[in-house]
Amino acid sequence: MTTLTLHDLNKVDCLRFLFDGAFDSGKGVEPELVPFLEALEEHAGDWMPTFVKTSRRRKYSRDAVWRAIEERRDDYGSSLGLFRSENPGVSLALSLGFTQEEPGLSVRLSVQPLSFFSEEKACLGIVALARAWASRYLAPHASAHSSADRQLTDSPAFGRDDATWKRDGFDKIYELFWLNIFGPKLVESVGRERMLSTPAHLVEELPNGSVLLVLWPTAAEFAGDEARVAQARAHVHLRPDLDFDKVLRTLRERSAALAPVEPRFHPDVAPFFSRMPDEFAISERQRKIAELNAFRPQPPEEWLPVAHPSDVTHPERVLESYDDLSEGLVALLHTEVPSIMKATPESLTDLDFHFWKTHFPERYTRDVLDGHTIPALGAYLGEVLVRRLGGTWVLRQKREESQVRVGTRVWLPFLRARRYMQSHQALLDCSLTQFFLEAARYRT
Structure with a gap:
């Protein structure tokens, strides 16, 4: 059994249900929580969680829930997770507050994919569940909506500074979601x-x-236009101070931002770029895909038509030092990038992705990059050209001038590594993946 992580939930849009209600632990946790579980079991249907998780996993049952609550219980409250690994995937984080200052029941429910709720029958279960919870556990405000579209609303701040929204909460109708629960005060x-x-x-x-x-x-x-018009009409009805045309325009802009964009990455960076979209927030992913589609890498400049002759006296010692540098990089990154052990084109793409994802050039000082990372990376890149493209080293005393002959050209891996590690953007502009594919074109 696997649990849906935050990264998993960001891959595909999901229905996100946020509910914070009153909870009186003074009456006993189990009696107070039974109506919550009864409603879940009755209305979840095909997305019912199948296991309970705290420090250990148990198959879902009421008894498993009680045990999980006790495992995580302290003077302030308790928390646990309910999950479903089958399609549709489910992550339900439940937190209980026991103190008089912060009593409450907090639910963060995600059901993935959102397309599971394309049929009205599936949606009726969520509506019934919301009705049952809101009737039993008084909530100031709760909502269920597309996770991607919710991100575009700047929820829960809705444009306010942190101090203001944390103080005031949802004190007026900042936004309407697909499903809304408004407490008596609202x-x-x-x-x-x-x-x-x-x-x-x-x-x-x-x-x-x-x-x-x-x-x-x-x-x-x-996100359909009819649904957006209905959303705008309802919002302006509840907030007469808002302008209908402006509200509708904003909603349509959000729909446009979420409209699927087909990846059409340049072939020289496609192995690298195809792994990047899942790292962006789902609300901005389509825009990022469009930006990556438009990216056109400049041809590598780190090559020479004719090799500079070797000027080293003991080439075997230089090659040994390069091996030491390369092995140092492998030792450093083999856990995060296991494929680095194989020195393949795929390992270069994995390195591209790792360095980009971790913002590597921005995390370390220039002393570290220039003194350790760049020389090691240059040696490793050269080794891949030698092993996978039949290249041969042409060694120079000045390391950055050392070359690898591949076919009709000689390539400068240490120079490429230096330019590559200049910035986060340089990782895209001077990717290892592109460098290798360009060199491969000149292999005889």
Whole structure:
């Protein structure tokens, strides 16, 4: 069994349900939590979590939940995770606050992929679950929506500074999501009659005075134009101070930002670039793919048409020093980049990705980069040219002038390594992947 990590949840859009409700642990944790689990078991359906995780994993059961709560319990509260590794994947983080200052039940539920909620039948379960939880555990505000689109709203700050949003919370209707729960205080601030007359797919008053509002029948269709128009109308109804055209324009811009962009990376960097999109926030991924599609690497300049003759007296000692440098790089990075042990073209792409992902040139001082990383990387790059392209070293006393002859050209791996490690952008402009593929074209 595997759990959905934050990185996993960023790969594909998911339905994100955030719920913070009242929780009275003074009545006993189990009796207070039973209605929560009853609602989950009754309405989750095909996305019901299958196991419970704290320091260990257990197959889902009420008893497993009670044990997990006790394992993580302290004077302030307890927390646990409920997961489902099968499709659809589920991550439900549950935190319980036991102190009088911060009593509460906090839920962070993600169901992936969002496309699971393309049919209204699947959405009815989430609506029923929200209704049950909001009726039992009074929440000031809760919502379920596309994770990607939520990111574009700047939730939970909505443009406010940290101190302000942490102090005020969701004190007015900053944004409407696919599913919304408004607590009595928010309802009264808007006006109960106005709230209940909102033009939406579902508007329902709950027994405790909260209101459940669902904008559209299906969660997965939030970005369609009809759904956006409905979202704008409902928002402006609840916030008459807003301009409908401006709200709708913003929503359409968000939909455009999330519209799929087909990757069309330049072939000389495609092995590297194809691994990058998942590292961007899902809300900005399509824009980044478009930027990467437009990237055109400049042809490598680190080559010569004719080799400078070797000027070293003891070539075997120089090659041995290069081997030591290369082995030092392998020793340093073999855990993060296992393929580095093989010295293949794929290992160069893995290094490109690792250095870019970790912002390597920005993490270390120039003394470290110039004195250790760049020489080691140059030696390793040269070794790959020798082993995989049949290259031969042409050694020079000045290390940066040392060359590897491949076919009709000689290549300068140490010079490439220096330019490569100048900045985070240079990792793209001077990738190891591109350098190798260009050299391979001249192999005879």
